[in-house]
Amino acid sequence: MAVTLKDIAEQAGVSQAAVSIALGSSGRISGTTRDRILKIATDLGYRPNLLVQGIQTGRTQTIGLLMNFASAFDAHLFDGIHNALSDQQYVPIVLCRDDDHGNVLEQIHSLLDRRVDGVLIRPTDGTVWEDHLEAILQRGVPVVALDVEIQAKMPQIDFCGTDDIHGAHTAAKHLLDLGHRRFGVLNSGDPRTPMSIRGQAFAEAVNATKGTTCVTQLSAWNGRTYENDGARALLDLTPRPTAIFGTSDNVAATVVHAADDRGLSVPDDLSVVGFSDTEILRSSRPTLTTMRQDPFEIGRRAAKMLLDRIDEKHNRTASPAPRQAVRQKTELVVRKSTAPPAGS
Amino acid sequence: MAVTLKDIAEQAGVSQAAVSIALGSSGRISGTTRDRILKIATDLGYRPNLLVQGIQTGRTQTIGLLMNFASAFDAHLFDGIHNALSDQQYVPIVLCRDDDHGNVLEQIHSLLDRRVDGVLIRPTDGTVWEDHLEAILQRGVPVVALDVEIQAKMPQIDFCGTDDIHGAHTAAKHLLDLGHRRFGVLNSGDPRTPMSIRGQAFAEAVNATKGTTCVTQLSAWNGRTYENDGARALLDLTPRPTAIFGTSDNVAATVVHAADDRGLSVPDDLSVVGFSDTEILRSSRPTLTTMRQDPFEIGRRAAKMLLDRIDEKHNRTASPAPRQAVRQKTELVVRKSTAPPAGS
DNA sequence: CTGAAAGCGCTTACAG
DNA sequence: CTGAAAGCGCTTACAG
Numbered sequence: 001m002a003v004t005l006k007d008i009a010e011q012a013g014v015s016q017a018a019v020s021i022a023l024g025s026s027g028r029i030s031g032t033t034r035d036r037i038l039k040i041a042t043d044l045g046y047r048p049n050l051l052v053q054g055i056q057t058g059r060t061q062t063i064g065l066l067m068n069f070a071s072a073f074d075a076h077l078f079d080g081i082h083n084a085l086s087d088q089q090y091v092p093i094v095l096c097r098d099d100d101h102g103n104v105l106e107q108i109h110s111l112l113d114r115r116v117d118g119v120l121i122r123p124t125d126g127t128v129w130e131d132h133l134e135a136i137l138q139r140g141v142p143v144v145a146l147d148v149e150i151q152a153k154m155p156q157i158d159f160c161g162t163d164d165i166h167g168a169h170t171a172a173k174h175l176l177d178l179g180h181r182r183f184g185v186l187n188s189g190d191p192r193t194p195m196s197i198r199g200q201a202f203a204e205a206v207n208a209t210k211g212t213t214c215v216t217q218l219s220a221w222n223g224r225t226y227e228n229d230g231a232r233a234l235l236d237l238t239p240r241p242t243a244i245f246g247t248s249d250n251v252a253a254t255v256v257h258a259a260d261d262r263g264l265s266v267p268d269d270l271s272v273v274g275f276s277d278t279e280i281l282r283s284s285r286p287t288l289t290t291m292r293q294d295p296f297e298i299g300r301r302a303a304k305m306l307l308d309r310i311d312e313k314h315n316r317t318a319s320p321a322p323r324q325a326v327r328q329k330t331e332l333v334v335r336k337s338t339a340p341p342a343g344s
Numbered sequence: 345m346a347v348t349l350k351d352i353a354e355q356a357g358v359s360q361a362a363v364s365i366a367l368g369s370s371g372r373i374s375g376t377t378r379d380r381i382l383k384i385a386t387d388l389g390y391r392p393n394l395l396v397q398g399i400q401t402g403r404t405q406t407i408g409l410l411m412n413f414a415s416a417f418d419a420h421l422f423d424g425i426h427n428a429l430s431d432q433q434y435v436p437i438v439l440c441r442d443d444d445h446g447n448v449l450e451q452i453h454s455l456l457d458r459r460v461d462g463v464l465i466r467p468t469d470g471t472v473w474e475d476h477l478e479a480i481l482q483r484g485v486p487v488v489a490l491d492v493e494i495q496a497k498m499p500q501i502d503f504c505g506t507d508d509i510h511g512a513h514t515a516a517k518h519l520l521d522l523g524h525r526r527f528g529v530l531n532s533g534d535p536r537t538p539m540s541i542r543g544q545a546f547a548e549a550v551n552a553t554k555g556t557t558c559v560t561q562l563s564a565w566n567g568r569t570y571e572n573d574g575a576r577a578l579l580d581l582t583p584r585p586t587a588i589f590g591t592s593d594n595v596a597a598t599v600v601h602a603a604d605d606r607g608l609s610v611p612d613d614l615s616v617v618g619f620s621d622t623e624i625l626r627s628s629r630p631t632l633t634t635m636r637q638d639p640f641e642i643g644r645r646a647a648k649m650l651l652d653r654i655d656e657k658h659n660r661t662a663s664p665a666p667r668q669a670v671r672q673k674t675e676l677v678v679r680k681s682t683a684p685p686a687g688s
Numbered sequence: 689c690t691g692a693a694a695g696c697g698c699t700t701a702c703a704g
Numbered sequence: 705c706t707g708a709a710a711g712c713g714c715t716t717a718c719a720g
Contacts, residue, residue, distance in 0.1 A: 014706085014707085015706080015707050015708070017706090017707065017708075017709090018706070018707070021706090033706095052712085055712050055713070055714095056711090056712060058712095
């Protein structure tokens with residue numbers, strides 16, 4: 001069906017090996033025959049079979065991507081990854097946590113069986129990644145963690161994500177500078193997630209100032225949205241916090257809504273800070289003060305790190321570079337949801 | 345490195361072909377040796393090389409997926425696809441429109457070169473898909489269109505999406521029943537998109553009732569969010585519409601915001617209906633009346649249709665089934681953004 | 689019922 | 705500088 005090297009070889013009157021070499025980069029074939037072969041290949045619409053090349057060269061130009069999609073943040077992460085990959089003719093096989101078939105190990109094997117050159121993984125949910133990653137590392141397949149750092153900082157696994165601690169400190173400073181002293185933090189469950197890291201860093205930062213209080217609440221994630229319960233609990237405190245740090249824009253939005261339900265005005269009665277600067281919330285009322293992340297750039301950078309590792313593995317020149325952990329800085333975006341506390 | 349059939353054959357003292365047959369389904373090997381071979385395979389941790397199997401059998405257990413991610417709707421679409429695929433040990437190579445590398449044809453070749461068994465495609469943006477799809481169809485690779493129907497209804501391309509016309513009619517009926525007669529429709533650019541189809545169907549439905557007016561406006565999509573300009577233009581009409589149909593939840597949200605900016609109350613001064621029932625907007629204020637879609641089910645169904653076509657192709661029993669076009673019904677969800685017009 | 693051989697479409701040593 | 709051969713790890717006719 002498809003055109004093969006053999007077809008070209010027959011038309012050109014040379015061996016199949018000669019065609020393979022002519023089409024390859026290692027200019028081993030004289031200019032004139034080479035041009036002739038190339039022309040025939042083009043005319044016939046030749047396309048290499050990447051499966052065979054993969055077997056032969058040990059490179060499939062394919063990576064595995066393990067991540068879930070829920071928000072616009074995730075979408076941008078993917079766009080960045082896709083952008084870096086397509087620059088180098090790579091494509092991703094994308095697998096996500098599936099409630100019915102939660103077997104991560106099987107997914108990893110599914111990637112390995114297809115001989116992916118590397119794996120990009122966003123290690124969310126409670127999975128014990130350290131165990132599952134064994135299979136990948138044994139095969140010598142590079143792995144990069146995306147957005148969420150793997151708890152046991154394995155020396156073979158690079159990381160690319162956000163400087164959550166710095167971001168949370170900046171948010172804390174913003175609110176402290178405005179004069180706030182009673183804080184609430186709205187967090188999510190898993191201690192490994194960026195959200196938790198932010199929440200802890202925020203609490204540390206405000207606690208370093210005398211005369212402050214800071215109460216942390218958890219917000220339940222039902223798989224699709226956050227519940228309002230955590231936000232309500234914070235607003236029911238006596239005395240009520242004057243400022244609440246939402247560890248993501250989405251939980252921050254639940255605070256705004258809960259305040260609205262109680263007739264509290266943001267920012268007059270309550271200041272709210274989010275984290276991410278997701279576009280979808282840019283039109284929220286009031287507009288949200290937040291720490292801007294650049295998920296596209298995180299995705300792009302992470303994919304590049306992975307591609308570099310893959311190259312490194314094939315050009316066995318020097319010894320491999322040490323583990324890299326890139327943490328991108330966030331930027332404070334002040335909008336209408338923060339103000340000095342009432343009566344200050 | 346990896347365990348091969350040869351390794352197993354040596355340990356078992358049989359030929360490599362025997363191992364291949366023993367591991368396959370066609371019980372051609374006697375029970376006792378077969379069990380022995382299976383045990384050795386398990387002990388050695390044998391995993392088949394799917395690249396080789398792909399070359400050999402013509403099936404890679406891999407499909408190509410061409411779609412962009414932006415909203416939660418897209419994420420659910422993907423979840424549904426993933427769910428159906430993983431049921432059958434399939435994985436998707438996911439490619440999306442990339443502003444810098446917009447060459448769809450190259451992406452298609454990139455999939456074909458990797459010998460995907462089928463392609464699932466969401467034919468958004470202005471691309472002339474009919475042309476690009478040639479390359480796929482020539483190879484005999486099945487294609488299913490997802491969510492957006494390809495304009496020229498090619499007989500080889502199945503479709504799975506939403507019954508937009510029925511949904512728009514239902515929305516129109518809801519507002520007409522409430523007593524509205526002056527309508528606005530907020531739409532998006534491309535006439536092939538579901539949004540446009542909904543807008544037209546809505547206008548038709550209300551125009552079928554005497555004494556109604558219906559003005560359509562376009563809302564600009566800046567690649568990440570919708571601008572408010574279209575919504576403002578509708579609110580500036582004299583007389584102002586009493587009800588606006590947003591052809592997606594996101595544009596409906598811009599209407600609510602624009603109304604808010606003008607001090608108009610929803611639903612007292614203005615009724616707004618959305619389309620999709622995206623979770624992220626369930627917490628909007630006021631909560632939005634909308635036509636609920638089930639993107640998970642659309643994705644799942646579309647992927648199943650594709651897998652069926654792939655099977656059909658390999659089990660050349662009967663002649664192929666005719667083109668299928670599945671349009672899922674939507675459900676009207678009445679919330680707080682719709683009410684009878686003022687003064688009625 | 690089982691083994692030896694051919695073949696899938698390439699690349700890469702190895703001879704001339 | 706070029707051709708013929710071997711090999712990647714499988715599956716599937718084809719002989720015994």
